[in-house]
Amino acid sequence: xxxxxxxxxxxxxxxxxxxxxxxxxxxxxxxxxxxxxxxxxxxxxxxxxxxxxxxxxxxxxxxxxxxxxxxxxxxxxxxxxxxxxxxxxxxxxxxxxxxxxxxxxxxxxxxxxxxxxxxxxxxxxxxxxxxxxxxxxxxxxxxxxxxxxxxxxxxxxxxxxxxxxxxxxxxxxxxxxxxxxxxxxxxxxxxxxxxxxxxxxxxxxxxxxxxxxxxxxxx
Ligand code: ADP
Ligand code: ZN
Numbered sequence: 364x365x366x367x368x369x370x371x372x373x374x375x376x377x378x379x380x381x382x383x384x385x386x387x388x389x390x391x392x393x394x395x396x397x398x399x400x401x402x403x404x405x406x407x408x409x410x411x412x413x414x415x416x417x418x419x420x421x422x423x424x425x426x427x428x429x430x431x432x433x434x435x436x437x438x439x440x441x442x443x444x445x446x447x448x449x450x451x452x453x454x455x456x457x458x459x460x461x462x463x464x465x466x467x468x469x470x471x472x473x474x475x476x477x478x479x480x481x482x483x484x485x486x487x488x489x490x491x492x493x494x495x496x497x498x499x500x501x502x503x504x505x506x507x508x509x510x511x512x513x514x515x516x517x518x519x520x521x522x523x524x525x526x527x528x529x530x531x532x533x534x535x536x537x538x539x540x541x542x543x544x545x546x547x548x549x550x551x552x553x554x555x556x557x558x559x560x561x562x563x564x565x566x567x568x569x570x571x572x573x574x575x576x577x578x579x580x581x582x
Pocket of ligand 2: 495497498516517518519
């Protein structure tokens with residue numbers, strides 16, 4: 364089983380890379396804690412109620428809440444599947460949990476793709492982002508406009524702007540990333556797992572770099 368972690372600031376394109384990898388290769392389980400949390404909020408579950416305020420402010424949801432949803436999902440997950448972790452881990456405690464949990468299944472992280480992204484690119488991407496209510500596909504008012512304004516190309520669903528995609532909350536998310544998540548870069552570098560990529564290039568050339576790495580490992 365292959366285990367890939369996508370690491371990078373908000374707006375670095377982790378979700379886009381995950382979508383592309385799933386489409387191109389298949390077989391990956393996309394494990395996105397942000398999406399899982401938004402689903403819990405939408406369904407008004409206990410986890411959702413605990414997480415909602417943190418998410419609105421752009422703060423991290425406490426580790427114990429994350430650990431609960433992650434363990435639940437890994438238990439029900441396919442043991443044989445390849446995993447793509449997106450937006451998780453975000454703290455050292457979460458990184459420890461992931462290592463332990465994988466070790467318990469006789470597995471480990473194969474690659475950590477770090478998507479380095481300049482701040483002005485992040486701001487431009489996030490303030491213009493629009494997401495489909497029904498299928499989760501991502502668009503951008505300028506970079507990736509849908510064919511019909513406000514309507515998803517893939518499924519015809521309604522596009523909306525995430526509550527945390529406003530300038531003030533984005534600035535806070537970036538601070539939180541710098542304070543709590545950036546230190547994971549050196550952790551994975553020391554373990555020899557880190558692959559640093561420039562996320563400010565076309566998606567196709569970014570994917571070509573990622574594919575080359577993945578293939579070098581399976582050769
Ligand atoms: P982005 O990477 O663009 O910030 P996400 O969808 O990954 O978007 O996360 C949205 C919000 O969900 C975060 O700001 C945070 O509040 C919460 N969240 C997601 N994943 C985690 C995590 N692993 N640990 C703590 N909070 C998380
Ligand atoms: Zn859609």
